[in-house]
Amino acid sequence: MDDSDASEMILNLIKERHAIRDYITNRPVSDDLLYKIIEAGGYAPSAENQQPWRIIIVRDRAKQRRIGEIAVNRTIELFGRITPRQELERRLEYVAALPSRERTIDWLITGRRFEYIKGDPETDGAPILIALVVEATHVGNSQPTLRGTGGVYGWSSLRHSIIAGSMLMQNCWLAATALGLGACVSSVQLDHFDDVREISELLGIPHPHWVPIMFLAIGYPKHPRLRGPPRQLPEEITYVDTWGQNWQPKKKPAK
Numbered sequence: 001m002d003d004s005d006a007s008e009m010i011l012n013l014i015k016e017r018h019a020i021r022d023y024i025t026n027r028p029v030s031d032d033l034l035y036k037i038i039e040a041g042g043y044a045p046s047a048e049n050q051q052p053w054r055i056i057i058v059r060d061r062a063k064q065r066r067i068g069e070i071a072v073n074r075t076i077e078l079f080g081r082i083t084p085r086q087e088l089e090r091r092l093e094y095v096a097a098l099p100s101r102e103r104t105i106d107w108l109i110t111g112r113r114f115e116y117i118k119g120d121p122e123t124d125g126a127p128i129l130i131a132l133v134v135e136a137t138h139v140g141n142s143q144p145t146l147r148g149t150g151g152v153y154g155w156s157s158l159r160h161s162i163i164a165g166s167m168l169m170q171n172c173w174l175a176a177t178a179l180g181l182g183a184c185v186s187s188v189q190l191d192h193f194d195d196v197r198e199i200s201e202l203l204g205i206p207h208p209h210w211v212p213i214m215f216l217a218i219g220y221p222k223h224p225r226l227r228g229p230p231r232q233l234p235e236e237i238t239y240v241d242t243w244g245q246n247w248q249p250k251k252k253p254a255k
């Protein structure tokens, strides 16, 4: 394989990663695959290479069930009462450009977005659930010159940890995809402070110094998922020099 094949493969892998929400529950994921996924995660960058993260593999079914229950309840609370019109408006609000709006409307009204949600919602059913826990009170404050600036000027600690942790999760998700597994990040279980506390207690996390910020469900997908929800195009989301000044690329890659 030459270099251009390898880069094409990597770019395709990025585009082919989808949120998988339905798994073959009784097909276990071996520890060596899980090891590769977590190892890939750990290659993510972090501020000062502080690696402000821990992962908890949640295999215990009772714990998985409770976390799944919280997810379902919060999802119903957040989205269950919304009318189709409200949902359409909410989802279109952030899609600025017309062609992408059209694609998104099409995706919503044809019901294609539901084609992959055929089983239990959220994390239920995945043989493995990993929790990503990040350090909330240290990163960015470690050097004498920087010490305290996070607290004085802003929010470097938690922000750095969340940025780095997100990169770790994306690495894990891509690695899982490359290994033929399905995965899905979910964070609805951690939207509410009460849930963060309950889940921290359930998993023994020394909260609030360490905070669980998201989960990754991993397993073999029950159904192949060939397409994800539509994306806005680079020129629709990119400005040049000034907010609102759209980028007009002189050359685009051949499809």
Ligand SMILES: Cc1cc2nc3c(=O)[nH]c(=O)nc-3n(C[C@H](O)[C@H](O)[C@H](O)COP(=O)(O)O)c2cc1C
Binding pocket: 017, 018, 019, 020, 021, 122, 184, 185, 186, 187, 188, 189, 228, 229
């Ligand atoms: C920060 C974050 C939180 C998410 N939370 C949830 C969640 O709680 N439940 C869920 O089913 N999917 C969740 N997702 C997955 C997104 O819904 C999904 O990635 C998005 O719709 C795009 O679809 P795709 O990943 O298939 O391309 C989350 C993704 C991110 C990055």
